[in-house]
Amino acid sequence: MAAPASSSTAANPSTSTSASPPGTQQPPVAVVTIGMAGSGKTTFMQRINAHLHQKQQGGSTSAPPYVLNLDPAVRSVPFDSNIDIRDSVNYKEVMKQYNLGPNGGILTSLNLFSTKIDQVLGILEKRCLPKEDGKAVPSHVLVDTPGQIEVFVWSASGNILLSSLASSFPTVIAYVIDTPRSTENTSTFMSNMLYAISILYKTKLPMILVFNKTDVKDESEAVEWMRDFEAFQTALKKEEEEEREGSGYMNSLLNSMSLVLEEFYNALSVVGVSSMTGEGVDKFFEAVEAKREEFDKEYRPELEKRRKEAEQQRAELRAKDVSRMMKDMQVSSKSKGTGKYATRPAPEEPETVSDAEAMDEDEVEGGLEDPDEDDMDAAEEEEAWKQSMQARYEAAVQESQGPAATLRSADYIKRSQG
Numbered sequence: 001m002a003a004p005a006s007s008s009t010a011a012n013p014s015t016s017t018s019a020s021p022p023g024t025q026q027p028p029v030a031v032v033t034i035g036m037a038g039s040g041k042t043t044f045m046q047r048i049n050a051h052l053h054q055k056q057q058g059g060s061t062s063a064p065p066y067v068l069n070l071d072p073a074v075r076s077v078p079f080d081s082n083i084d085i086r087d088s089v090n091y092k093e094v095m096k097q098y099n100l101g102p103n104g105g106i107l108t109s110l111n112l113f114s115t116k117i118d119q120v121l122g123i124l125e126k127r128c129l130p131k132e133d134g135k136a137v138p139s140h141v142l143v144d145t146p147g148q149i150e151v152f153v154w155s156a157s158g159n160i161l162l163s164s165l166a167s168s169f170p171t172v173i174a175y176v177i178d179t180p181r182s183t184e185n186t187s188t189f190m191s192n193m194l195y196a197i198s199i200l201y202k203t204k205l206p207m208i209l210v211f212n213k214t215d216v217k218d219e220s221e222a223v224e225w226m227r228d229f230e231a232f233q234t235a236l237k238k239e240e241e242e243e244r245e246g247s248g249y250m251n252s253l254l255n256s257m258s259l260v261l262e263e264f265y266n267a268l269s270v271v272g273v274s275s276m277t278g279e280g281v282d283k284f285f286e287a288v289e290a291k292r293e294e295f296d297k298e299y300r301p302e303l304e305k306r307r308k309e310a311e312q313q314r315a316e317l318r319a320k321d322v323s324r325m326m327k328d329m330q331v332s333s334k335s336k337g338t339g340k341y342a343t344r345p346a347p348e349e350p351e352t353v354s355d356a357e358a359m360d361e362d363e364v365e366g367g368l369e370d371p372d373e374d375d376m377d378a379a380e381e382e383e384a385w386k387q388s389m390q391a392r393y394e395a396a397v398q399e400s401q402g403p404a405a406t407l408r409s410a411d412y413i414k415r416s417q418g
Contacts, residue, residue, distance in 0.1 A: 025062075025130040025134075025136075025137055026130070026139075026292075027128070027129055027130060027137075027168075027169055027170065028065075028066065028128050028137065028138045028139050028140050028141050028169060029139070029140050029141070029169065029170045029171070029172055029288055029289075029291075029292050030140075030141040030143060030165050030166075030169040030170065030171040030172070031048070031140055031141070031142050031143065031172050031174055031288060032143040032145065032162065032165070032171060032172070032173050032174065032205075033045050033142070033143065033144055033145060033174045033176060034145050034149060034152065034153065034173060034174065034175050034176070034199060035147070035149070035175060035176030035177070035210075035212075036147065036149060036176075036178070036195075037147035037148065038147070038178060038181075039147075039176045039177060039178040039212060040176060040178065040212040040213055040275050041144070041145075041147065041176045041212075042071075042074070042077060042078065042144060043078070043212075043275040043276070044174075044176050044210065044212055044273065044275045045067075045077075045079060045142060045144045046077075046078040046079045046275070047273075047275045047276075047278055047281060048140075048142065048281060048284065048285075049065055049067060049079045049142055050079075050278075051278065051281045051285075052064065052065040052139070052140060052142075053065070060139075061136060062136055062137065062138060062139035063136045063137055063138045063139075064138060065138050065139070065140045065141065065142050066082050066083075066124065066127060066128050066138045066140075066141045066142070067079060067080065067081045067082050067083075067141075067142045067143075067144075068081065068082065068083045068084075068120075068141065068142070068143045068144070069081040069083070069084045069085060069086070069144050070085050070110065070113070070143060070144060070145050070146065070152070070161070071085070071106075071144055071145060071146045071147070072085045072086055072089050072091040072094075072105075072106055072109035072110070072113075072146070073091050073102065073105065073106050073109075073146065074086075077144070081144075082127075083120060083123065083124075085109065085110075085113050088112075088113055088116065089109040089112050089113055091105055091106070091109050092105075094108050094109050094112070103148055103151055106146050106148060106151050107151050107155055107157070110146075110151070110152065110155060110157040110158065110161075111155070111156070111157045113157070113161075114156075114157035114160045114161055117160055117161060117164050120164075121164055121165075121168055124141065124165075124168065124169070125168055128141060128169070129168075140288075141165075141169060143165070145158075149195070149199070153198075153199055153202055153203065154202070162203055162205065166205060166299075166303060167303065167307075170291075170292045170295040170296065170300075171205050171206075171295065172205065172206050172207070172208060172288055172291045172292070172295065173199065173200070173203055173205050173206065173207040173208070174207075174208050174210050174284075174288075175195075175196050175199060175207055175208070175209055175210065176210045176212050177192050177196075177209060177210065177211050177212060177222075178212060178213060179211040179212060179213050179214055179216070179217050179218075179219050179222060179272070180213055180216045180217040182211070182222060183217060183221050183222050183225075185239060186225070186232065186235050186236055186239060186254055187250055187254060189222060189225060190254050190257055190258070193226075193261055193264075193265075194257075194261075196209060196268075197261065197264050200264075204299065204302065205295070205299060206291040206294050206295050206299060207268065207269075207291075208268075208269045208270075208271060208284070208287050208288065208291060209268050209269065209270045209271070210271055210272075210273050210284065211223075211270065211271070211272045211273070212273055212274070212275055213274065213275070213276075214272040214273060214274045214279060214280060215274040215276050215277050215279070218272065219270075219272030220272075223270055223272075225258075226265040226268075226270065227265065229258060229259065229262060232258050233255065233258075236251050236254060236255060239251075269287045269290065269291065271283045271284045271287050
């Protein structure tokens with residue numbers, strides 16, 4: 001990916017993701033594909049990408065999808081990426097330079113890539129958000145992630161990438177599940193469901209469960225276990241009778257967990273898809289559109305609330321920095337005798353009688369000094385000094401891009417005070 005000039009990420013979600021009036025283009029939906037290694041995640045990405053390209057060639061008014069690959073360790077992908085992390089970060093060199101293993105190399109590569117998230121969002125907003133000229137924009141932004149789920153979902157870089165994406169586009173998580181493997185026994189199925197619920201509550205974004213490989217085994221059994229508690233109980237009893245994996249002491253645990261997760265199941269969208277044949281892809285995109293509306297109604301207000309809280313915290317931090325810096329400057333100026341604490345030169349002693357008489361005449365002509373006026377002058381001087389120091393501090397902070405540069409700003413002001 002070519003590194004463009006630094007671009008602002010401040011695409012206001014209230015304008016970029018709000019519902020568009022009839023006849024106007026909507027911003028694209030960002031579909032972030034997450035799945036365990038071997039679940040068919042990359043093949044699923046290839047299928048939905050090909051489906052959208054075929055739809056665009058068939059007369060769709062939208063542009064082809066915009067594709068991001070965030071897997072730095074993949075050797076090759078069966079689709080063309082508009083933005084590819086491998087163009088910016090060399091995974092093998094990262095492992096070699098930092099003496100890391102495979103997972104550590106992936107995590108570090110994501111960390112390095114996330115430092116350029118402002119540039120990535122700048123490209124996405126330029127290419128994908130609707131323009132006034134009415135030029136066609138993509139209907140979807142497709143994001144492929146590493147097969148090591150924990151490296152992406154539970155890392156700081158993954159959180160930065162997801163939250164930044166959701167700040168500009170309606171964002172949906174597609175959690176891909178290997179259907180034949182998941183329905184092999186109840187314990188594997190429950191493990192997948194627990195992983196799904198942990199991702200849902202960690203990302204706080206709408207989620208679609210995608211039961212992949214339905215050409216090998218239909219998803220109906222997995223959906224039945226989710227929707228019908230008694231069906232799951234029957235499967236547990238059957239495994240116990242056959243003494244299969246998941247029987248014995250695990251049965252009581254799985255039984256309790258299935259009851260707890262019943263409400264979670266009801267809130268999930270579930271689709272069965274075959275990445276090989278393309279069956280179920282249309283239903284998947286219908287679910288994506290439903291999740292777009294859910295994002296606008298439920299998730300976007302929560303994102304705006306968290307953003308306001310973060311801005312308030314930054315404002316409070318800056319106010320504390322200003323207050324602390326003002327106190328530091330008062331102590332520094334007082335100890336050095338600079339600023340408003342600068343000592344005034346003492347009047348010169350008269351050398352002759354005529355000089356003393358001339359000084360007395362000047363004092364008489366000047367009149368008596370009003371002590372209240374001196375107090376007012378001192379108060380005004382104090383207030384003017386404070387305002388000057390605060391303005392110079394804020395200018396230094398703004399120049400250094402935020403409160404994180406407090407120490408550099410303090411040095412700047414101290415130097416300016418001599």
